[in-house]
Amino acid sequence: MALVEVRKVTKTFKKGEHEITPLREVGLEVEQGDFVSLMGSSGSGKSTLLNLIAGIDRPTAGEVWVNGQDITKLSRTQLAHWRAANAGYVFQTHNLIPVLTAWENVEMPLLLLPLSAAERRKRVGIALEAVGLSDRADHYPRQLSGGQEQRVGIARAIVANPTVVVADEPTGDLDAETTEQILQLLVRLNRELKTTLLMVTHDPHAASVAHRRLRLEKGQLVEAMAC
Amino acid sequence: MLKFAPYIMKSLWRHRARTVLTVSGTAVALFVFAFIGAAERGLADMTRGQQAERTLIVFQANRFCPSTSRLPQDYEVTIRKVPGVADVLPMQVYVNNCRASLDLVLFHGLPAERLPAWRELRLLQGNRDEFDTRSDAALVGEAVARRRGLKPGQRFTIGDITVTVVGTFAAATPAEENVLYTHLEFLQRARGNRLNEATLFEVRLQDAAEPEQVARSIDELFREDRVPTDTRPKGVFQASVVGDLIELIGWANYLGYACLGLVLSLVATTAVMAVQDRVREHAVLQAIGFSSPRIFGMVLSEGILICLVGGMLGVGTALMVLWWSQLAVGTEGVTIALGPSWWLLFQGLAISLLIGVLAGITPAWRAATAEIVTALRAE
Ligand SMILES: Nc1ncnc2c1ncn2[C@@H]1O[C@H](COP(=O)(O)OP(=O)(O)OP(=O)(O)O)[C@@H](O)[C@H]1O
Numbered sequence: 021m022a023l024v025e026v027r028k029v030t031k032t033f034k035k036g037e038h039e040i041t042p043l044r045e046v047g048l049e050v051e052q053g054d055f056v057s058l059m060g061s062s063g064s065g066k067s068t069l070l071n072l073i074a075g076i077d078r079p080t081a082g083e084v085w086v087n088g089q090d091i092t093k094l095s096r097t098q099l100a101h102w103r104a105a106n107a108g109y110v111f112q113t114h115n116l117i118p119v120l121t122a123w124e125n126v127e128m129p130l131l132l133l134p135l136s137a138a139e140r141r142k143r144v145g146i147a148l149e150a151v152g153l154s155d156r157a158d159h160y161p162r163q164l165s166g167g168q169e170q171r172v173g174i175a176r177a178i179v180a181n182p183t184v185v186v187a188d189e190p191t192g193d194l195d196a197e198t199t200e201q202i203l204q205l206l207v208r209l210n211r212e213l214k215t216t217l218l219m220v221t222h223d224p225h226a227a228s229v230a231h232r233r234l235r236l237e238k239g240q241l242v243e244a245m246a247c
Numbered sequence: 248m249l250k251f252a253p254y255i256m257k258s259l260w261r262h263r264a265r266t267v268l269t270v271s272g273t274a275v276a277l278f279v280f281a282f283i284g285a286a287e288r289g290l291a292d293m294t295r296g297q298q299a300e301r302t303l304i305v306f307q308a309n310r311f312c313p314s315t316s317r318l319p320q321d322y323e324v325t326i327r328k329v330p331g332v333a334d335v336l337p338m339q340v341y342v343n344n345c346r347a348s349l350d351l352v353l354f355h356g357l358p359a360e361r362l363p364a365w366r367e368l369r370l371l372q373g374n375r376d377e378f379d380t381r382s383d384a385a386l387v388g389e390a391v392a393r394r395r396g397l398k399p400g401q402r403f404t405i406g407d408i409t410v411t412v413v414g415t416f417a418a419a420t421p422a423e424e425n426v427l428y429t430h431l432e433f434l435q436r437a438r439g440n441r442l443n444e445a446t447l448f449e450v451r452l453q454d455a456a457e458p459e460q461v462a463r464s465i466d467e468l469f470r471e472d473r474v475p476t477d478t479r480p481k482g483v484f485q486a487s488v489v490g491d492l493i494e495l496i497g498w499a500n501y502l503g504y505a506c507l508g509l510v511l512s513l514v515a516t517t518a519v520m521a522v523q524d525r526v527r528e529h530a531v532l533q534a535i536g537f538s539s540p541r542i543f544g545m546v547l548s549e550g551i552l553i554c555l556v557g558g559m560l561g562v563g564t565a566l567m568v569l570w571w572s573q574l575a576v577g578t579e580g581v582t583i584a585l586g587p588s589w590w591l592l593f594q595g596l597a598i599s600l601l602i603g604v605l606a607g608i609t610p611a612w613r614a615a616t617a618e619i620v621t622a623l624r625a626e
């Protein structure tokens with residue numbers, strides 16, 4: 021069984037009279053240690069799919085299995101606990117809590133797990149080291165550049181050693197040079213820490229760093245040609 | 248939950264102007280509330296309890312101010328014979344101001360040798376023996392002593408009365424600590440020739456006696472005598488004397504509740520704003536694994552914290568002012584002591600807590616039950 025298995029997932033949004041169905045019986049398997057990129061036109065349902073896998077949204081029909089567990093069957097609170105231990109989420113912007121330092125932001129998910137203060141300190145240290153921001157631990161988000169803020173977001177996503185890390189257009193707001201840094205960081209984390217990664221992007225270059233490239237078209241997933 | 252304290256504190260600190268304003272508003276309101284509570288409590292102390300129910304006061308009929316009640320002292324002998332009466336104490340009362348006043352000075356003149364049997368006083372300063380031997384001696388209640396800065400050895404004049412302070416005392420109820428005890432005869436002389444005259448008699452009942460019935464018997468005895476009397480249980484007597492004040496305090500009570508209502512809406516507004524500001528932040532927290540109950544708890548804690556800090560400031564200040572000033576509202580020789588008490592502190596903090604919970608509950612519920620995806624898309 022694959023690490024992530026999306027089985028015949030349909031997602032329908034009701035907007036007053038009419039319905040939108042961005043995902044129609046979608047199936048997807050992601051293996052442990054994989055790095056998958058997901059492209060598709062705006063409104064094609066990329067974020068929706070990512071949200072289902074990260075457990076912050078529920079499908080209208082179908083199942084999402086992660087690490088042998090059908091997360092669509094969990095209660096709201098169970099799902100929250102599941103996310104704390106199993107899912108890392110990197111947003112496009114405004115990832116961080118503005119009142120907390122980089123260190124405290126990264127520590128947040130660990131506060132939800134049964135870890136000692138010493139263990140937490142160790143893990144936050146490692147995560148910040150991994151994204152190359154050990155020297156910015158005491159900085160607040162407003163004191164960081166866009167790229168640095170994104171790296172802290174990535175550190176927070178990986179700090180709890182989650183089963184899967186999803187990133188929704190993590191480079192969407194960055195310039196070319198910073199984009200390259202973030203992409204290299206993701207590649208390295210995937211290679212060295214064996215982090216399973218799912219990344220949504222509009223940028224073909226960004227998509228090209230992944231092992232597997234997928235496209236969402238008309239509610240269906242198709243494998244994209246390697247370029 | 249303690250692990251999240253830094254986040255909660257920093258969130259409050261981010262909007263410090265708002266937080267400080269809300270805290271001070273809460274403090275002011277709870278200050279007022281505690282003050283009103285002190286008055287209410289003083290009133291309750293006065294009319295409740297063994298003393299208030301099992302002691303009768305014999306006063307001249309149709310008189311209210313102590314200066315106008317003039318009973319022959321030999322009534323004492325007659326009252327003693329009434330069935331159910333255990334003991335009788337003649338008293339001369341002098342008050343510096345017969346109208347409602349915040350600084351009442353109240354003299355109680357009684358036979359010096361009978362003071363220990365009738366009043367449970369704990370001497371704080373000075374000498375008890377000196378009270379018995381010195382004719383112009385006064386034992387001063389702690390509240391008056393503090394308010395007027397009186398110490399043993401000092402002479403103290405008010406109106407046409409001058410006494411020598413020989414000691415200060417603490418008593419069971421704050422109201423008693425507003426009294427200066429002198430010799431009966433001293434006060435009779437000082438008030439112009441009123442020897443053999445008492446303002447009132449305190450009557451102690453035998454265990455089985457029925458207060459109302461004894462009171463009726465006493466009044467019956469003197470109906471046709473030189474001066475008719477009006478006898479009532481101490482609590483009832485005092486309550487009737489300060490009737491106007493009771494009404495006032497009852498009124499003030501509503502103002503106190505209005506203050507609490509104000510705090511509730513103030514804190515609720517702050518809590519609502521704090522949640523609206525952070526729709527995305529709460530969604531991000533949920534996305535990284537914060538459960539709904541946890542978010543609920545964190546938002547609620549913010550409101551509770553604001554209220555408790557405000558409450559502590561307000562109630563704390565009120566208690567300090569009350570302790571320091573030892574105020575007593577009085578009229579016609581009966582005082583209602585406004586004193587600090589643990590109960591006021593407890594009540595104030597409990598109410599702050601309750602307001603914090605009530606104010607935060609709806610915003611906290613909103614934040615906790617928000618759909619993550621919708622909230623993330625909101626920006
Ligand atoms: N909470 C929602 N309520 C209503 N409609 C929604 C909701 N979320 C998504 N949709 C709709 O579902 C479709 C897919 O949205 P989604 O955000 O997944 O697209 P996307 O592929 O991520 O687009 P983009 O590249 O612009 O981010 C869109 O038409 C969107 O309007």
Ligand SMILES: [Mg+2]
Nearest residue numbers: 066067068188
């Ligand atoms: Mg999207």
